[in-house]
Amino acid sequence: MDLDLAQLRALQAAVAEGTLEAAARALHVTPSAVSQRLKALETATGRVLLVRSKPVQVTASGEAVLRLARQVDLLTADAVRELGDAAAECGEIRPVTLPIAVNADSLAWVLPALAPLAGSCVFDLHREDQQHTSKLLRRGTVMAAVTAHAEPVPGCSSTRLGGMRYRPMATSAFVARWFRDGVTPAALAGAPVVVYDRDDDLQHGWLRERAGPEVGPPQHFVPSSADYVTAVRLGMGWGMVPDLQRTPADERRLVELDPDGAVDVVLYWQQWRLRSPSLDRVARALLAAARDRLDQG
Numbered sequence: 001m002d003l004d005l006a007q008l009r010a011l012q013a014a015v016a017e018g019t020l021e022a023a024a025r026a027l028h029v030t031p032s033a034v035s036q037r038l039k040a041l042e043t044a045t046g047r048v049l050l051v052r053s054k055p056v057q058v059t060a061s062g063e064a065v066l067r068l069a070r071q072v073d074l075l076t077a078d079a080v081r082e083l084g085d086a087a088a089e090c091g092e093i094r095p096v097t098l099p100i101a102v103n104a105d106s107l108a109w110v111l112p113a114l115a116p117l118a119g120s121c122v123f124d125l126h127r128e129d130q131q132h133t134s135k136l137l138r139r140g141t142v143m144a145a146v147t148a149h150a151e152p153v154p155g156c157s158s159t160r161l162g163g164m165r166y167r168p169m170a171t172s173a174f175v176a177r178w179f180r181d182g183v184t185p186a187a188l189a190g191a192p193v194v195v196y197d198r199d200d201d202l203q204h205g206w207l208r209e210r211a212g213p214e215v216g217p218p219q220h221f222v223p224s225s226a227d228y229v230t231a232v233r234l235g236m237g238w239g240m241v242p243d244l245q246r247t248p249a250d251e252r253r254l255v256e257l258d259p260d261g262a263v264d265v266v267l268y269w270q271q272w273r274l275r276s277p278s279l280d281r282v283a284r285a286l287l288a289a290a291r292d293r294l295d296q297g
Contacts, residue, residue, distance in 0.1 A: 003044055005076075008069035010037035011049060015066055015141075016124075018055030041065070058139065067140035067155070067272075070099070074143065074276050081120070082277075096278040099124040101133035101145035104196065104225040105164060105242050106267065110146065113289035114282065121278055129199040130267060137270055143279060144271035146286075152270055159287065161267040162294025168206055168257040170238035175255050178238075183257045185211035192218040192237035196228055202240045206263060244293065267294065 013023035014034065024031040042049050049062035058066055077096040098121050102110050107127070114123055126133075126142055133145040137153040152158035170178075178191035188211040193203050198221070207215050220236050222228045225245070232239040233250070238257060241250075269286055271279055 003041065003065075003068070004037070005072065007037045007041035007044070008065070008072055010034050011041060011062070011066060012069040012073060014038065014050060014056050015058050015062075020052070020056070063138070063140045070140060070143060071272065071274055073097075074274070074278065078277050095120060095122045097122045097124060098144070098278060098282060099126060099142040100282070101126040101128050101136040101142045101147070103128065103130035103133060103146055103148075103267075104223075105244070106130070106146050107225060108244060109289050109293040110286060113285045117281060117285060121282065129197070130265060131201065132199055134270060137272075143274075144269065144282065147268055147270055148265055149270070150266070150268050155273055156270045157273050159269045159283070161269050161287065161290040162296050163264045163266045165243045165295060166202060166240035166263045166265065167243065168203075168238060168261050169232060169241045169250075169254045170257060171233065171235040171253055172255050174235045174238060175257070179257070183210070185215065189215045189217055192220060194220045194222055194228060194231045194237040194239035196225075197221060197223045202263065202265070206240060206261065210258075210261075264295070 009027065010023065010033075013026045014020055017023045017026050020034045020038075021031050024034045027034065038050060045061065045065060047061035047065075048059055049065055051057040051059065074096060081096070100123060102125055104127050107125075114121075124142075126136055128136060130146065130148040133142075133147040134149045134153050136142045137145050137147075137156055146161065150158055150160070174191075179187050181187065188207060193207070195203050207217070218237075220231060222231045222236075228239065229241055229245050231237065232241055233253060240263060241254065246254075267290075269283060269290075271283060
């Protein structure tokens with residue numbers, strides 16, 4: 001196959017922007033030009049790469065070509081930056097765009113680590129549960145991910161970052177109302193629980209161990225990491241609070257439901273097995289931040 005760089009960029013833009021019209025605006029060409037490039041790419045590969053829905057959907061074959069498109073774009077951008085002054089005179093140096101999947105609770109330590117690199121990189125952060133970030137790597141949506149999976153995705157390397165500890169907690173008033181006779185299976189079946197979103201199994205995993213697989217308490221969905229903890233502090237329900245987000249005031253207002261019930265989630269950094277100076281700088285920054293903020297035991 002003889003794949004054209006403009007065609008690969010058209011595929012990448014269509015997936016990133018969601019429509020051919022938006023991709024055309026991003027590439028400063030007409031929608032017809034984007035459509036023609038995509039058709040030529042599909043002809044060259046002999047595969048249907050996109051379903052022309054709104055937003056467009058990448059096919060299984062398209063995922064493989066999308067990974068290639070992102071890899072070529074990253075290596076091209078790195079090469080241009082290495083050319084230095086000559087490229088700058090031609091106005092060709094542009095920030096390297098790095099799509100990365102991060103679980104919401106890790107953003108508190110990931111963002112400060114990425115901030116010093118923001119001058120040379122543009123970060124496209126995809127917020128996803130740590131149990132699901134690796135699927136974005138498989139699809140080619142992101143180049144790297146903070147994930148709970150140690151086994152590397154094909155074509156990726158995996159490095160242990162450290163662990164985040166979560167504790168089942170609630171306000172003392174909530175405990176007095178719902179757990180008067182202790183944190184029993186019957187009490188857990190009726191006590192409201194705060195859940196991040198429908199992909200978040202942290203609370204339910206703890207529940208299954210202590211109240212059985214059939215328990216189904218009322219649930220409050222709060223899809224924001226900081227607001228999730230706020231909801232627990234306000235007494236809306238009990239929840240698994242990460243140690244990284246606990247404050248000194250929480251020592252007074254929050255109660256651990258089970259002192260021996262902490263859950264440790266070990267996180268890993270997975271990235272494409274690709275020699276990219278930009279991606280390697282990000283990896284070094286996150287590994288250094290993880291050593292400072294995560295449990296290394």
